Amino acid sequence: MADLAIDPRTELNPPLVTGGATYSSVTDQISAITEGKPPKQWYVVMGVAIPLAMMLFGCLAYLVANGIGVWGNNSPVGWGWDITNFVWWIGIGHAGTLISAILFLFRQKWRTSINRAAEAMTLFAVACAGIYPLFHTGRPWRAIYWLFPMPNELLTMWQNFRSPLMWDVFAVSTYATVSALFWFVGLVPDLATLRDRATNPVRKTIFGILSLGWRGSASQWRHYELAYLILAGLSTPLVLSVHSIVSFDFATSLMPGWHTTIFPPYFVAGAVFSGFAMVVTLMTLARWVYGLENLITIKHLENMCKVMLATGTIVGFAYGTEFFIAWYSANQYERFIFLNRAFGPYAWAYWTMISCNVIAPQFFWFKKFRTSIPAMFTLSIFINIGMWFERFVIIATSLHRDFLPSSWGYFQPTWVDIGTFVGTMGLFLTLFLLFLRFLPAIAISEVKGVLHHQINTEKGVAH
């Protein structure tokens, strides 16, 4: 009899919200995070994040005052940590867009508990990424007419529209705009919830303005859902296009090791891979600090581990393909660059990348690892490190061996390189913690949507 009580659907699809949650308990639980005082851990992490962010601003000011020579970029390695970090941060953003857009269109209901935070992560990651090309110009206040085709009196010429760097400007700015809009539109009903719960008049006014007069009427919901669907449709191609165009920065050049058609798909897979790793890193921490185990269940985390396993394996396959094509091309420069990648001066970076990106995710074949928080947290950190090294390996190994041995070199970061990179992590964490503190970190209205289904299933109402 007890066996009959277990709905077979529950077995296959474990509930996405546990702990006997009701509509009002979900609202209370998520709103309370923004209403009460943050927990002790929040202050501890903030205490680390803010000084790091300050260090970032210090390093950038130092760079503007002294010129980009303060970075380790040299000849032949003209692109160093700056573009490595740029690609890394842009890649991290991709999980947010994938979760919010593609999983939405595929009706993957498990996205509801994680999409809000992942989208916020996207925005903050893109903000961190944008810093690098902006400051690589050395004069960021002029970048507006250097990067964007803006008529002006100073340059009297247009950008090179055939350059993938130009396409990158459009790809990333479109990405940032659409992601911000998508995030904000998704927030509106929840902001209205916070407005209605607010007792402090200032808070009420701020959330009142931000919620754009949301009343939750049927017609408003109808418009809202249509707008959300359209934005999801707009974001979907961006998941693929942004990192494809980032990869063109390399692929359209004639550098051995860069000039390959595999780059766009391989970069997109890597971006999703690193993005999910960052979501897992942050969400395991956030759910522990705020006690959100009933909303971000093991089921959610396990699904993300599966995505990491799939994309990590694609990335590993791409590494293998690169080597095969280098051999198959019979081009001595191509062959040299790949042998040099694995056994040359940057072999340490290459094997770090292989261990973190190819070997680490393979643990996710086992359910034990997919459902263990410490295991997935550790592995996600490894993947974050590995994906950073992937970009570094691609950039540094191809550049440091030029065609003439007289122009061979080696890249070594300076303290400004390190300070800027660690600083952007500080900025990212600061923004993310502020988001956790002041905005609903989980989409209240969307979670209620899956709760509705669940409550009815539990009651035995047929669908």
Added chain:
Amino acid sequence: MSAIFSKQFDTKLRLAAGAIVLTLGAGGAVLGYLLHPKQLDTGYTPVQPVAYSHKLHAGNLGIDCLYCHYTVDKSNYAAVPMTETCMNCHVRVREKSPKLQLVRESYATGQPVPWVKVHRLPDYVYFNHQAHVKVGVSCVSCHGRVDQMAEVRQVQPLSMAWCLECHRNPAANIRPAEYVTKLDWKPEGDPAEIGAKLMKAKGIKPPDNCSACHR
């Protein structure tokens, strides 16, 4: 629940947003205008350690530019003359003038007079002085009527747009090489036509790609 906002709030918010956008736009335009090299750099007239007058020497006395600035058609750099050049004349002319005290000291000690550079280009610009003079770009095109200046001042913005303007359409600034230092040269006929003929004859094609100046 009582309303948080008045009925006019939307209108006010929109007006405020419009005002902010307009203010920022106008502020940006004003700042852009003020920071333009035309405003920022032209008219730069540093005080020189010795009150040397180009108006007197080059204008009234008619000394050719090349007498003192003798590297301008031979070198990438337009050198400031050394003290010995001054003293060629000033050992005999006004040899006791208190105004020349610093020049005499410099002559005696061998320490150069600390002249202040007027026409400064950024260090990421590779400017070749002789290339310009040799094809017949006159001093006056970039430096103005120095022969009428008591104190030298910058008359052109020396901005990239200004460089490109001439590189794209140089004819009006090209003249026969022998008149390069004749700042008051007035050709018979249209200078642009003369320049165009010279360009054709000499095969002058000023580059307008990035690496011409930024290497």
